[in-house]
Amino acid sequence: MNEPASWQQDIFDVLMDHDMRMVAYVPDAGHIGLIDACQSDPDVTTVPLTTEEEGIALLSGAWLGGARGALLMQSSGAGNCMNMLSLAKVCRFPLLMLITMRGQWGEFNPWQVPMGQTTAEMLKLAGVITFGVDDGGDVRDTVGAAARMSVHGNAATAVLISQRLLGAKTFGN
Amino acid sequence: MSVESSRSEQYPLRRREVVGRLLADRGDALVVAGLGAPAWDVTAAGDDPLNFPLWGAMGGAVSMGLGLALAQPRRRVIVITGDGEMLMGLGSLATVAACQPSNLAIVVLDNERYGETGMQHTHTAGDTDLVAIAGAAGISRVHRVLTGEHLNDACVHLVQDTGPMFFGVKVRAEALPLVLPPKDGAWLKDRFRLALLGESSVNG
Ligand SMILES: Cc1ncc(C[n+]2csc(CCOP(=O)(O)OP(=O)(O)O)c2C)c(N)n1
Ligand SMILES: [Mg+2]
Numbered sequence: 001m002n003e004p005a006s007w008q009q010d011i012f013d014v015l016m017d018h019d020m021r022m023v024a025y026v027p028d029a030g031h032i033g034l035i036d037a038c039q040s041d042p043d044v045t046t047v048p049l050t051t052e053e054e055g056i057a058l059l060s061g062a063w064l065g066g067a068r069g070a071l072l073m074q075s076s077g078a079g080n081c082m083n084m085l086s087l088a089k090v091c092r093f094p095l096l097m098l099i100t101m102r103g104q105w106g107e108f109n110p111w112q113v114p115m116g117q118t119t120a121e122m123l124k125l126a127g128v129i130t131f132g133v134d135d136g137g138d139v140r141d142t143v144g145a146a147a148r149m150s151v152h153g154n155a156a157t158a159v160l161i162s163q164r165l166l167g168a169k170t171f172g173n
Numbered sequence: 174m175s176v177e178s179s180r181s182e183q184y185p186l187r188r189r190e191v192v193g194r195l196l197a198d199r200g201d202a203l204v205v206a207g208l209g210a211p212a213w214d215v216t217a218a219g220d221d222p223l224n225f226p227l228w229g230a231m232g233g234a235v236s237m238g239l240g241l242a243l244a245q246p247r248r249r250v251i252v253i254t255g256d257g258e259m260l261m262g263l264g265s266l267a268t269v270a271a272c273q274p275s276n277l278a279i280v281v282l283d284n285e286r287y288g289e290t291g292m293q294h295t296h297t298a299g300d301t302d303l304v305a306i307a308g309a310a311g312i313s314r315v316h317r318v319l320t321g322e323h324l325n326d327a328c329v330h331l332v333q334d335t336g337p338m339f340f341g342v343k344v345r346a347e348a349l350p351l352v353l354p355p356k357d358g359a360w361l362k363d364r365f366r367l368a369l370l371g372e373s374s375v376n377g
Contacts, residue, residue, distance in 0.1 A: 022240070022243060022244070045243055047239075047243070047268065047271070047272060048268065048271055049264075049268055050264030050265070050267055050268055051264050053232070053233065054233070054236040054262070054264065054265050054268055055236075056233070056236075057230060057232075057233030057234075057236035057237040057240065057265075058236045058237065058239055058240035058268075059240055060233075060237055060240065061205065061225075061236065061237035061238060061239060061240025061241035061242075061244070062240035062241065062243060062244040063240075063244075063362075063366075064203075064225060064237075064240075064241050064244070064362065064365050064366060064369070065203070065240070065241045065242075065243075065244025065245040065248075065369065066244055066245070066366070066369070066370045066374065067240075067243070067244035069240075083229075083230075083231070084230055084232075084233055086229055086230065087227075087229065087230040087233060087237075087358070090228075090229070090358040090359070091358030091359055091361065091362045092358070092359040092362065093362065154359075
């Protein structure tokens, strides 16, 4: 198991505090420690997705059944969600997306940049309340704020975790 | 695309009857219906607070049913959707297999057409086989439903077997009168949660 970084442990704690025990994901390196923490907790149901939009429908169905959860992805996955976000909006399903950013801060791979540069605006256009977080020390409060607004306000929310916090991937360059 | 263009116009099974039969013994099952005609078919069988008819979210019906099944492991969850809708979310069959929910059944009404948009052929009018795809995705209990006899068996499997199950039902390509469910999504959601989880779930 990869030990979670302290900000990843903070996310895990916030999810548990809000009883968000269904965690769906397409993996991103930035979420490694959190995914491992979720998978090693028997009270958390982790659901590996083939594409991020599945997670919006999955968590909407879970909410219909009285369960809460969160959706983990990297920024390129946000683009895969666009039409499915209309489900959250038109039905006012709570949604918490935790998005690790690529193509944003010192990105080495130009193929990540188009989506990374439009993630926040795209989500806002789709009616998602978006929060950015640059500093590991702010993660707990920011994810907590988003979680509360989603489950208590029936809102679609996203926390964009900055590439600056994660450290840019360089492939040795 | 190689297509036997009109074969589904001759299929014996009629979608309204299929859905009526499958839901006749639904008991307290929870039902998610894919957008368009499958939602109208489910509504023709009887509008119910424990139906969630989609009016959009194409490709998401199976995922929605999966989330519901995982959240409510003691209730049967039945997803009824179209071949076009299923084709847009094929990956969700693999996700179902990864989770193996014992209470989930997926029924695809396969008319080999995109009915809602003018009866254009879907890929299943050619060589694409959704039952084989579901099996290869890792859903072991798959059923090919082509005749009235198969439908009788399917009704028994649906109630008695443990899931996940997949029923690929070849239905006649036909345009039927619309039977529309309510369409306000937030209202449908609250109606469903009220019926399933009680007053506090919508008023908390
Ligand atoms: C993302 C998206 N693409 C296209 C459409 C248009 N559309 C609505 S229903 C439909 C066809 C559905 O076909 P199927 O699921 O096979 O249902 P049928 O009417 O044939 O029973 C399409 C293409 C849409 N609503 N959303
Ligand atoms: Mg069809």
